[in-house]
Amino acid sequence: MKRLSIIFLAVTSLALVISSCNTGSRDTKSNGALASNVAEKVYVAPGEHDEFYAFISGGFSGQLSVYGLPSGRLFKVIPVFSQDPEKAWGYNEETKPMLNTSYGFIPWDDSHHPDISQTNGEVDGRWVFINGNNTPRIAKIDLSTFETTEIMEVPNSAGNHSSAFVTENTEYVVAGTRFSVPVPQQDISIKEYKGKFKGAVSFISIEPEHGHMEMAFQILLPGFDYDLAHPGRGASHGWFFFSTYNSEESHTLMEVNASQNDKDFIAAINWKKAEEYIKQGKFKTMPANYAHNVYDDKTHTATSTMKKEVKVLDPADCPGLVYFLPTPKSPHGCDVDPTGEYIVGNGKLSADLTVHSFSKMMEAIKNEKFDGDAYGIPIIKFEESLAGVVSQAGLGPLHTEFDDKGNGYTTFFISSEVVKWKVGTWEVIDRKPTYYSVGHLMIPGGNSRKPFGKYVVAMNKITKDRYLPTGPEVTQSAQLYDITGEKMELLLDFPTIGEPHYAAGIPADLVKPRSKKIFKLEENEHKYGVKSSEEVRVERNGNEVHVYMTMIRSHFTPDNIEGIKVGDKVYFHVTNLEQDYDVPHGISMIGANTSELLIMPGQTETFVWEPKQVGVWPFYCTDFCSALHQEMQGYVRVSPTSSDIKLSWSLGED
Amino acid sequence: MKQKSRILMLMGALLPLFLFVFPLWNITLEAPQYPIPLGMDIYINDFADMHPHDIKNINLMNHYVGMKYIPESIPEFKIFPIVIIVMAFFGLIIGFKANYKWFLGWFIVMSVLALAGIYDFYLWEHDYGHDLDPKAIMKFTNPDGSVMGFQPPLFGTKDILNFRAHSFPQLGAYFLAVGMMLSFIAYIVGKKEKKLSNINTKWEKAVLSE
Numbered sequence: 001m002k003r004l005s006i007i008f009l010a011v012t013s014l015a016l017v018i019s020s021c022n023t024g025s026r027d028t029k030s031n032g033a034l035a036s037n038v039a040e041k042v043y044v045a046p047g048e049h050d051e052f053y054a055f056i057s058g059g060f061s062g063q064l065s066v067y068g069l070p071s072g073r074l075f076k077v078i079p080v081f082s083q084d085p086e087k088a089w090g091y092n093e094e095t096k097p098m099l100n101t102s103y104g105f106i107p108w109d110d111s112h113h114p115d116i117s118q119t120n121g122e123v124d125g126r127w128v129f130i131n132g133n134n135t136p137r138i139a140k141i142d143l144s145t146f147e148t149t150e151i152m153e154v155p156n157s158a159g160n161h162s163s164a165f166v167t168e169n170t171e172y173v174v175a176g177t178r179f180s181v182p183v184p185q186q187d188i189s190i191k192e193y194k195g196k197f198k199g200a201v202s203f204i205s206i207e208p209e210h211g212h213m214e215m216a217f218q219i220l221l222p223g224f225d226y227d228l229a230h231p232g233r234g235a236s237h238g239w240f241f242f243s244t245y246n247s248e249e250s251h252t253l254m255e256v257n258a259s260q261n262d263k264d265f266i267a268a269i270n271w272k273k274a275e276e277y278i279k280q281g282k283f284k285t286m287p288a289n290y291a292h293n294v295y296d297d298k299t300h301t302a303t304s305t306m307k308k309e310v311k312v313l314d315p316a317d318c319p320g321l322v323y324f325l326p327t328p329k330s331p332h333g334c335d336v337d338p339t340g341e342y343i344v345g346n347g348k349l350s351a352d353l354t355v356h357s358f359s360k361m362m363e364a365i366k367n368e369k370f371d372g373d374a375y376g377i378p379i380i381k382f383e384e385s386l387a388g389v390v391s392q393a394g395l396g397p398l399h400t401e402f403d404d405k406g407n408g409y410t411t412f413f414i415s416s417e418v419v420k421w422k423v424g425t426w427e428v429i430d431r432k433p434t435y436y437s438v439g440h441l442m443i444p445g446g447n448s449r450k451p452f453g454k455y456v457v458a459m460n461k462i463t464k465d466r467y468l469p470t471g472p473e474v475t476q477s478a479q480l481y482d483i484t485g486e487k488m489e490l491l492l493d494f495p496t497i498g499e500p501h502y503a504a505g506i507p508a509d510l511v512k513p514r515s516k517k518i519f520k521l522e523e524n525e526h527k528y529g530v531k532s533s534e535e536v537r538v539e540r541n542g543n544e545v546h547v548y549m550t551m552i553r554s555h556f557t558p559d560n561i562e563g564i565k566v567g568d569k570v571y572f573h574v575t576n577l578e579q580d581y582d583v584p585h586g587i588s589m590i591g592a593n594t595s596e597l598l599i600m601p602g603q604t605e606t607f608v609w610e611p612k613q614v615g616v617w618p619f620y621c622t623d624f625c626s627a628l629h630q631e632m633q634g635y636v637r638v639s640p641t642s643s644d645i646k647l648s649w650s651l652g653e654d
Numbered sequence: 655m656k657q658k659s660r661i662l663m664l665m666g667a668l669l670p671l672f673l674f675v676f677p678l679w680n681i682t683l684e685a686p687q688y689p690i691p692l693g694m695d696i697y698i699n700d701f702a703d704m705h706p707h708d709i710k711n712i713n714l715m716n717h718y719v720g721m722k723y724i725p726e727s728i729p730e731f732k733i734f735p736i737v738i739i740v741m742a743f744f745g746l747i748i749g750f751k752a753n754y755k756w757f758l759g760w761f762i763v764m765s766v767l768a769l770a771g772i773y774d775f776y777l778w779e780h781d782y783g784h785d786l787d788p789k790a791i792m793k794f795t796n797p798d799g800s801v802m803g804f805q806p807p808l809f810g811t812k813d814i815l816n817f818r819a820h821s822f823p824q825l826g827a828y829f830l831a832v833g834m835m836l837s838f839i840a841y842i843v844g845k846k847e848k849k850l851s852n853i854n855t856k857w858e859k860a861v862l863s864e
Contacts, residue, residue, distance in 0.1 A: 518707075552714070553714050578714075579706070579707035579710055579711070580707065580710075580711045580714070581690075627718065627792075628718070628791060
């Protein structure tokens, strides 16, 4: 407790020092004339399109949200790790396998860090990857459909936090564990943490054409907490950098015990070297059990496969694979500038940023300028890789992104501000407050070789009084700043879903042309799909009944079904025959213990209904599809189990 | 020097064959809900979508007012291609062999056929716009109480309920028209050439007889 109060004192006094230094440059509220100018900068006229897409993580909602910039308008919440009754994600028979894990079906996760696929170090707009933190998973969202099409569970991992970041040609997406755990899991005392717990860092390979994911290999690192990561680029392509904390390897009262070492590490991993070791067979094949779930756009159906082993590299057997860069004060964000030369460690318990130089690091490795090792991993002497320090820039630095003019932008959680500084000279240029307690920030392409330095989005952890109150739980929010000038300018507050952790942005023109309008009916390969209303039918197999149904403006075929009995399990396989843009239909059945289906043109989806009562029960279209939407409905007659009424179905018969 | 008129005639006979490549006519429907309009290209042997699935979507729209589906095929799609091929064939024979007066003959026959085609198109449009399902979901009447028709314009632009319909000839039709014009020009040029050659012969004869 004594230590706690000392930290508290230190933090508050430091905050006082810093805030008193900054009063001069802090902005007060803009005047009216300025405000109207600001409004113009975020105004996207009705019918016009935004300049950028922003993919903002949904945090504890488990989803990924799609916003437009500069307007801050929400376009879509893409269901990823959590069930979504609106889109039947995880409710319909087709997508239930997407949420399968080695622990069984899990309806929720905590999504943190989206990253857009890259080609030659530039965002290419093909896929977004995002991590599930709680039950370690990596998901891939296809930006031609804006749907989740693949989810890979990560074995030997717990708290999948330093994820899901891609290498500069999307060779890999990485997944680093926040919590170290016994690998393989075993029944041991928690007190045996030190030495027995390991931190797995996973490299998932991405097949270049279709993006198929495969667990390529894992590297078993010491039992620290692996917090965030970013890839090398340019000269440092082939390396990946992970920040760590808890190099103390403590397992209880972490807020104190994991904050004792003056320096933790940034782990520099040479993944090209790892590929060589894999080729040489220096890996160990470990038994494992993890789900690999794939959704197919042709069958409109997901399959879940359990994988049973994983290739593991031990750095002790693989010299040159991993180096530790000492980095002060429990670094959180680990960010690489567009040239790939500078690696920024955001020491969250300090007021400084530590910047490492890639070329100096390589020089130090060549000359073996080491300061001992940790579990056989060489620790590079602090001064040898140090490029510079952005000193006293604020309090509690968390994350850094870059513009295309050689500036870094760092968030400071405790002093609640974004600070702009010059890469190379490390001088602070500008600072702007955030409302309040900013976490990540995002510049479109801001962690690639080619940032689009027009806006920065700051994602806040707290909003308090910024919006109309909504009871104890208030909205989450982000803030948009113009960064085209020397000084940043706050343009807009906008509410977000979940907790917006990280985001990834991209010019809309790189995504828009690839966005699909419909699914082609002739390419529908769904097992229970039908391509015309002539093929509809109802089939009985014991107490299992399959309804092959179609929908088109403004009717279901069939819309009258008789011969269903209490105790039946009725599968409605419903195909939307429309081939027109933005004409989805929905369907729901009274008393069905599941969500609606929302079916896109050319798509087939299935829900299950288990009628419990005799009677005649209606179903209807849930998406206002057309002028005759209210007429788009039908009836199912349910008879007693003992009844011998034959199955029959019809449309338009009197 | 009778070559010029023959070349014109041969070109005139060949140009209508572009009807097999380019559409003859186009009907486009604009509405607030269709920022990208729905459209149908009419070829001499086919109805084609302007954008994928346009005809299916036109049918879906039109079924609300009881209009029939646009058929997959119509008898004209068999007749028109034969007419064009036969006319091109005769045009070529005439161009190579016949007297310039035949050029005019070909032009007149082609004009009659083209007018007949347009009239046929009008009849089809009229039927399509007026032969409505008595169980139509939405029935509209004109101010005089008669049942409202939904015939697209033969040529030009017309508002039909929430749609603005455009009907205009396309590249194929322009090739046909230019081909026909060339045959007519070939006739005039041929006539001049004839006169010239007559004068020339007279002059030659005069020279020779001296």
